[in-house]
Amino acid sequence: xxxxxxxxxxxxxxxxxxxxxxxxxxxxxxxxxxxxxxxxxxxxxxxxxxxxxxxxxxxxxxxxxxxxxxxxxxxxxxxxxxxxxxxxxxxxxxxxxxxxxxxxxxxxxxxxxxxxxxxxxxxxxxxxxxxxxxxxxxxxxxxxxxxxxxxxxxxxxxxxxxxxx
Numbered sequence: 001x002x003x004x005x006x007x008x009x010x011x012x013x014x015x016x017x018x019x020x021x022x023x024x025x026x027x028x029x030x031x032x033x034x035x036x037x038x039x040x041x042x043x044x045x046x047x048x049x050x051x052x053x054x055x056x057x058x059x060x061x062x063x064x065x066x067x068x069x070x071x072x073x074x075x076x077x078x079x080x081x082x083x084x085x086x087x088x089x090x091x092x093x094x095x096x097x098x099x100x101x102x103x104x105x106x107x108x109x110x111x112x113x114x115x116x117x118x119x120x121x122x123x124x125x126x127x128x129x130x131x132x133x134x135x136x137x138x139x140x141x142x143x144x145x146x147x148x149x150x151x152x153x154x155x156x157x158x159x160x161x162x163x164x165x
Contacts, residue, residue, distance in 0.1 A: 005052025022113030042074035106132035
């Protein structure tokens with residue numbers, strides 16, 4: 001059995017924070033606002049995995065009201081969701097994602113993001129696709145107000161789920 005999940009996340013830029021995307025700190029004068037490290041890419045992937053497995057969304061499992069997640073690396077969210085999927089009888093098959101940003105340029109950082117996300121999800125790097133695009137100066141992202149990300153995942157049932165289903 002297989003399922004598909006979709007995740008979307010957007011964060012505004014804020015002052016005096018590191019910019020972390022896909023578990024990689026990117027040199028930039030502004031970071032993203034958020035309770036955790038505000039890693040927009042990891043958050044979109046988390047939501048896509050949770051949705052595919054029918055396990056709710058990021059806010060349900062990592063609420064901003066819980067101090068455990070304050071300033072937490074979103075790679076830990078990915079690790080925890082990977083564990084949750086395993087308990088529920090699912091495994092990630094592949095991730096296809098896109099970062100939508102007018103600035104900074106993402107291309108130099110994509111290989112490190114691939115490694116970080118794949119490692120957190122215990123997947124082969126070849127099974128994790130991370131792309132980047134701009135909005136050609138349209139909308140809030142185009143006005144350099146923040147960064148967005150989208151992710152689609154395919155998950156497959158493990159043997160235990162296949163036998164039960």
